[in-house]
């Protein structure tokens with residue numbers, strides 16, 4: 001099995017967190033953090049493994065509990081490796097402060113923020129250690145976060161208990177001026193057939209909303225639809241397109257142990273260490289690494305002959321592994337969800353096509369769309385600022 005350069009790495013700087021989200025896969029919250037020496041070793045290791053560039057995402061637990069470490073690592077990397085390493089972060093957003101944003105602005109460090117949707121959705125699951133909901137804290141910070149970067153991604157997880165709030169919650173996120181919503185199911189939850197029916201209803205409502213928004217020229221990205229429309233308009237996904245664990249993407253635990261993906265780290269002790277594929281101090285364990293890559297690329301027997309093969313977003317080896325213990329065994333809930341969602345998405349794509357919606361055609365058929373769209377946004381914002389200055 002041919003291994004490639006590392007392009008993406010998650011750096012788990014702490015196993016601790018100020019929240020206790022019910023669906024968290026990061027394991028028990030313990031005060032174990034990455035040392036500065038291990039963080040520097042990690043950056044040196046990644047710079048050596050990457051070809052031209054590696055995107056390093058600070059992860060946890062909650063990475064902002066270790067902001068002083070993040071600051072030192074970014075500064076060290078700039079000095080030693082120039083622009084070869086780019087930094088990102090996944091955060092629950094509750095610890096964002098002006099000085100954090102100022103540093104991120106200066107160093108071009110962007111982040112995704114976890115916010116599930118409306119207060120009902122968010123507070124049902126995402127609570128502080130003392131059980132208080134965290135919605136108000138994060139909602140208060142959203143304007144400055146989106147001012148810092150209007151393209152900040154909202155990461156949202158759907159659980160059965162709050163599924164009836166799904167459509168209103170997603171609309172709320174876009175109303176708060178997010179443009180990108182990355183959403184996934186909590187596949188480890190107990191989904192009943194009644195929950196799946198409720199989910200179908202909510203997606204159907206959202207398909208109408210998405211159609212209206214695109215027709216009105218509003219640029220929104222909603223991953224459950226966008227990821228699947230892509231295979232309707234373009235080509236099917238191939239192995240490694242959606243999940244390339246242990247190969248071009250890896251995760252590094254606070255100890256410096258390397259794992260195939262963040263989902264394998266958990267508390268990085270005892271039973272979990274068997275998933276490690278090396279350390280940043282001693283390098284990759286080639287055999288272990290190749291084993292995980294081969295398993296992830298292996299043909300999924302249960303999908304053979306399925307008309308949705310290559311279209312559904314099931315190539316996530318980590319999701320399979322967590323639910324079934326095998327990287328190539330797709331759990332039934334993933335399959336059920338794809339079969340329910342795909343007809344809704346296909347109907348939506350057909351309607352957008354037949355109605356000749358310009359933004360839809362640009363988004364899915366113009367290769368230069370990301371760049372042309374960005375330039376367009378910059379011009380609009382410049383014009384708006386000028387108008388505001390003149391009236392002010």
Ligand code: SF4
Pocket residue numbers: 017018019020021023024025026060061062092114
């Ligand atoms: S904020 Fe993230 S790391 Fe913390 S408990 Fe929630 S999901 Fe886990």
Ligand code: SF4
Pocket residue numbers: 302303304306307308309310312314330334335336338339
């Ligand atoms: S719908 Fe199910 S069987 Fe078909 S490709 Fe997706 S996971 Fe496999």
